[in-house]
Amino acid sequence: MFCESIPQFGTHEVYVSLFRDVKNMEELRSKVGTMPYAVIDASCICCREQLFSAVYKALIEWKYNRLRTKTLNSECILSLSPTSNIGEAFKRFGIKEGTKNIVCLAVVEKGETQTPGLFNAVDGEEIEFTDENLSSMLDLEMIKKVC
Amino acid sequence: MSQEVIEQVATYLTPNVPITPISQGAEAVVFTTNVHPYNASACKTADGIPVKYIIKYRPPKKYRHPSIDKTLTKHRTLSESRILAKLSQVPGLHVPRLIACDVYNGCIWIEFIGEDLPQNHGFSNLKNFLWMHKSDPYNTAIQEVLFKVGEQIGLLHWNDYCHGDLTTSNLVLHQKDSDWIPYLIDFGLGSASTLVEDKGVDLYVLERAIISTHSRFADKYNEWILMGFKSVYEKEGKKGQQKLKDIIRRFEEVRLRGRKRSMLG
Ligand SMILES: Nc1ncnc2c1ncn2[C@@H]1O[C@H](COP(=O)(O)O)[C@@H](O)[C@H]1O
Numbered sequence: 375m376f377c378e379s380i381p382q383f384g385t386h387e388v389y390v391s392l393f394r395d396v397k398n399m400e401e402l403r404s405k406v407g408t409m410p411y412a413v414i415d416a417s418c419i420c421c422r423e424q425l426f427s428a429v430y431k432a433l434i435e436w437k438y439n440r441l442r443t444k445t446l447n448s449e450c451i452l453s454l455s456p457t458s459n460i461g462e463a464f465k466r467f468g469i470k471e472g473t474k475n476i477v478c479l480a481v482v483e484k485g486e487t488q489t490p491g492l493f494n495a496v497d498g499e500e501i502e503f504t505d506e507n508l509s510s511m512l513d514l515e516m517i518k519k520v521c
Numbered sequence: 522m523s524q525e526v527i528e529q530v531a532t533y534l535t536p537n538v539p540i541t542p543i544s545q546g547a548e549a550v551v552f553t554t555n556v557h558p559y560n561a562s563a564c565k566t567a568d569g570i571p572v573k574y575i576i577k578y579r580p581p582k583k584y585r586h587p588s589i590d591k592t593l594t595k596h597r598t599l600s601e602s603r604i605l606a607k608l609s610q611v612p613g614l615h616v617p618r619l620i621a622c623d624v625y626n627g628c629i630w631i632e633f634i635g636e637d638l639p640q641n642h643g644f645s646n647l648k649n650f651l652w653m654h655k656s657d658p659y660n661t662a663i664q665e666v667l668f669k670v671g672e673q674i675g676l677l678h679w680n681d682y683c684h685g686d687l688t689t690s691n692l693v694l695h696q697k698d699s700d701w702i703p704y705l706i707d708f709g710l711g712s713a714s715t716l717v718e719d720k721g722v723d724l725y726v727l728e729r730a731i732i733s734t735h736s737r738f739a740d741k742y743n744e745w746i747l748m749g750f751k752s753v754y755e756k757e758g759k760k761g762q763q764k765l766k767d768i769i770r771r772f773e774e775v776r777l778r779g780r781k782r783s784m785l786g
Contacts, residue, residue: 378561380558380559381534381535381556381557381558381559381561382535382537382558384535384537422560423560423563426560427621430558434623434625440625
């Protein structure tokens with residue numbers, strides 16, 4: 375699991391894991407609304423910078439009480455999207471038919487969450503969250519179309 | 522710079538983001554920092570040199586009603602960010618990359634462009650660069666830079682954007698393999714515009730800036746800029762030629778209006 379904080383938001387921590395060949399995608403998909411983290415289709419993420427710029431944006435919205443979704447985690451998914459259409463954002467960046475690899479993302483207040491085992495519900499091979507690994511899973515055409 | 526404004530920003534950014542003030546304008550204050558807003562790995566280059574970022578902050582104006590002030594700040598911050606983001610996608614056009622944006626607080630982070638010129642000639646904007654070469658004002662390095670400046674403005678206009686405040690400080694030179702590449706900065710007054718008037722005014726404002734700071738060499742300098750500007754349109758066939766003619770005609774009209782105004786005092 376990769377952990378980082380956003381300098382301006384010392385109150386929070388960001389946890390990220392990248393999983394390959396996830397086997398229980400249907401199960402995750404049915405639980406997505408109740409999980410304490412966001413599940414993102416890895417084929418839409420080209421690099422760390424892309425994901426973290428969305429986290430930054432979500433934290434700004436949170437700070438000014440402008441969240442447009444229920445949680446900070448889901449707000450990150452919306453922030454990945456160039457439009458403000460929530461349904462569209464989830465359809466594009468969330469897990470869907472054919473998703474194989476996922477990025478799990480949790481933005482939590484320091485000390486609020488039991489972080490070990492946070493993503494245990496995922497049955498897949500965890501690989502290092504790096505730009506290199508991300509780009510091997512990327513659907514570039516899709517990204518070009520969307521952004 | 523007002524201590525109060527600096528403290529506002531420092532509080533907002535928290536001690537995790539140390540800042541150095543570098544400029545205060547009517548509209549915004551500008552700081553540098555070595556901290557990337559969300560990408561910790563981007564604080565140093567591969568060789569371990571700290572990377573600089575620009576933070577541009579629009580402080581609240583006390584003389585405006587608070588809610589009007591908030592709306593205006595949000596509007597201007599958003600407008601500048603949108604333009605920067607759009608322009609970054611225009612092939613061949615050089616503008617600093619937009620990194621982050623907080624419209625509620627009037628804060629944007631942008632890539633830092635430029636460096637210090639040798640021998641204390643100051644920051645590498647066009648103004649200082651021209652001063653640096655005043656003993657050899659017509660050398661080919663200058664001609665090349667000014668031609669490229671013209672090209673940048675040509676590309677901007679051809680894509681139907683206007684800068685709104687084209688001064689020689691808002692053209693920053695970035696050194697790459699011993700070449701100087703001009704970047705356009707400060708789109709605080711920028712806009713998407715198809716109007717020849719806006720484009721004519723852009724050209725006129727820059728011409729005036731060159732004349733007022735480098736008057737002895739201004740004719741040649743403006744000629745080189747215009748050559749670069751025209752070259753962009755001339756590559757675009759008949760349509761480009763026609764648009765170029767319209768802009769140049771308007772530019773001359775704007776210049777004439779400017780003269781009349783100054784004659785009247
Ligand atoms: N992206 C940038 N890179 C380097 N310096 C900048 C940048 N943006 C602004 N500055 C500096 O800050 C001053 C005021 O910025 P502005 O208010 O955007 O015109 C400029 O004249 C530059 O010296």
